[in-house]
Amino acid sequence: MTAGTTLRPADVDELAAIVRDADAARRTVHVVGNETHSGPAGAPPARADVVVSTSALTGVIAHEPGDLTITVRAGTRLRDLEAHLARHAQWLPAPTLGHGEASVGGWLAIGTDSLATRSAGRARDWVIGATAVHGDGRVARGRGRVVKNVAGYDLPRLMVGSLGTLGALADVTFRLAPRAETSTTLQAHGERDDVHAAARALLAMPWAPTFVDVLAQGTVTSCVVGFDGWPARTEPLTRRAADLLATHDLNATLLDDASELRACLDAPDRRLLGAAPARLALQVLGPPATLVARLVDLEHVAREHGADIAWALRGGTSNATAVIASTGRACLDAALSEARRAGAATVIASPERLSADAVWGRPSADFALMQRVKAALDPRGTFLPGRFVGGL
Amino acid sequence: MESMSTTHDRSAVLAALTARLGAERVTSDVADLLVYASDGSTLHDATPAGVVFPESTAEVVDIVTTCAAHGVPFVARGSGTGLSGGAMALDGGIVVALNRLRRILDVDVPNRCARVQPGVANLAISRAVEHHGLHYAPDPSSQAVCSIGGNVAHNSGGPHTLKNGVTVNHVLGLQIVLSDGTLVDVGGPERPGYDLAALITGSEGTFGIVTEVTVKLSPLPEGVRTAIAAFATIDDASHAVTSVIAGGLMPAALEMLDRVVVAALEAAFGLTFPPGAAALLLLECDGPEDGLDDEISRAVDICREHGALEVRLARDDNERAALWTARKKAFGALGRIARNYCTQDGVIPRTKLPEMLRRVGEIADRHRLRVANVFHAGDGNLHPCILFDDRDADERARVVSAGREILDVCLELGGSLSGEHGIGIEKREAMARMFAEDDLAVMRALREALDPLGLCNPHKVLPGGSRCVELGPGGKQVHA
Structure with missing residues (x-):
């Protein structure tokens, strides 16, 4: 094993052997998927002695359409997974990370939620089982292949969003949903206060829109509402949503082709301010009702520094994305400071390399517990020390 | 690590807690202890050394700290409706009865969440927010009495989980007392880091005692x-x-x-x-x-x-x-046609339902038992109920064998030991049939990391350990 080369294990045993050897030799392991890096990027690893790519760990291991479950290897591209599922009229709420080039393992390491989070739940809600290689090379399978299961600790869910610091995913089992027969998307531009009031009103309705997002680009603010299902449901609900928007003085447009807009809302960190060469993309986290005020404050800070800003708020979730076009360190520092004044925020993309603390912010009160979890699953710090929250 | 506390240690804990909390909130009376010797499963029982009734988070911290100082194990208990023996105190441990911690601390309508104490009944949350058009979605059949703390411990489901998900999908944050008495707030989707709230949900009290739960509120369907x-x-x-x-x-x-x-x-x-x-x-x-x-x-x-x-x-x-x-x-209705029944809880892939039910019938025939099936078909979660008469020792033994065989078929068909009742004491040895030794070793490492003192609900969930518990079917069950 030589530093600088990338190893491509073809199965879980080879992956485990690489980790075991590295662990014994006190070398660090950096597992990469397709390196599309969408979602919180994390600080660069302090040192990565061994780079392991999951690009040879691909393909479907088991798919029983009637059970609505699928088991795939971690290196499988999201695009390939989606194409496979589409042939069976099935669906998984995976975001369009890196235009589908991202791997399943890379997606789950970051844990990015999809546009449908409000209605379909978070990425981790769809993971029902996984096999992972932990720090000492031990291969552990958690949960299983059934949609309801409380046997043992939920190791697979713990792995989601852990940025590869607890081990390397080898395969993952998801539950699936039937694919929607129809989708509709409404967009309504208007005065900012009207848009926010309309979005709040839509979120209070028991109608189950797939998403209710607010998009702010320059001086233009819009509310975007999507429905997915079958015509007998989506058509009347779309009409009701348009009527409700009208009561807020917003004229809604039913989009013929919403694929671009949905893709933008699905990956706003990449799509907003698309032409800006240097960009700071932040994920602003907090109680749903507090997010708008925090984004508006962030706008003020960006404009004070003469920087363009755009943001997308995923209504009814704890998650918003802001993108600021800036090359200046002063603007970056001020934006980070503002974003974290009243809650958490993480850096998804930055014009310059940042420390783990700058990327993730200061650790929360349960950090000591996270350290214990890290020590249990990766006792020698084989997986990427220094990259995640608080240097985990 | 498992606790090796002595009678002296346990007496010291009870004496110290009696001095601080008052005699009416600490009991070691034999008749009282019998009530807390088993849960809804009544498959097994274990008499605790004592039962303590805290009325605040600070008192839970005090109780845990006192237990830790004397190396005495403890187990939290909600309403006692569990069906896997999870709330039993083995090794003469202390039962921490949380049913007096039953306040809804905060309802936040704009953010669609509520912060509640663990002893609050599941249904009480929905009742408290229904005038806002909201509810707490997971609905175990025992929801009128079962506590939210117990739901968190078992990651409880219910008949509507097919669409709405189980407890873990509706928990936004927890406050937990660790075995050394440390009080920690764990999140949650609103902070970066490991999803500890999800890890603790379903851990059956083996990581600590949850003293507050922040739950997601969902709109009532139109x-x-x-x-x-x-x-x-x-x-x-x-x-x-x-x-x-x-x-x-x-x-x-x-x-x-x-x-x-x-x-x-x-x-x-x-x-x-x-x-x-x-x-x-x-x-x-x-x-x-x-x-x-x-x-x-x-x-x-x-x-x-x-x-x-x-x-x-x-x-x-x-x-x-x-x-x-x-x-x-x-x-x-089953109670009218049989003196006793024993509810199993297993999961299989949905498409295996016909085969599974045939196999359950064959197992019942072979053991000369009658089995009734009531189950959540949408997610493949079976509850075969074996009917029997607990006065018949031979029949009781056959019930145990049949139950084991039913679970083995669940595993053979690619399923799981439990969909919602949990592992507890009842199925902990069966875990070795579902998981490989390395799988269990990783779970054990996590447990030792979060409870290095080995005092939180010992002998549950994971197989092995020093204590052998005799299992056998007992009285009538309630269904979750």
């Missing part, structure tokens, strides 16, 4: 449609379930009852079903009124395509309640 379909064979009903799910519908509930239950319902409550009905399928769809009639009629059509003998659609809330009567009275 409308509900309920239908019940009778089938001539369980295979027909099972195939209908698969087609409904695969057909793009997402019913809120899909519950099945078999021939034994149908007969019991007819005998006990005079409910009538078409002649020859061997399986009943209860379907419920909820959501926006728009499209709801279409959704239920699609489901009904699928049932007819699969040979349903009759389909009844509720026209109003009263008729809906009447249809649910069959499901809700199923266990009561």
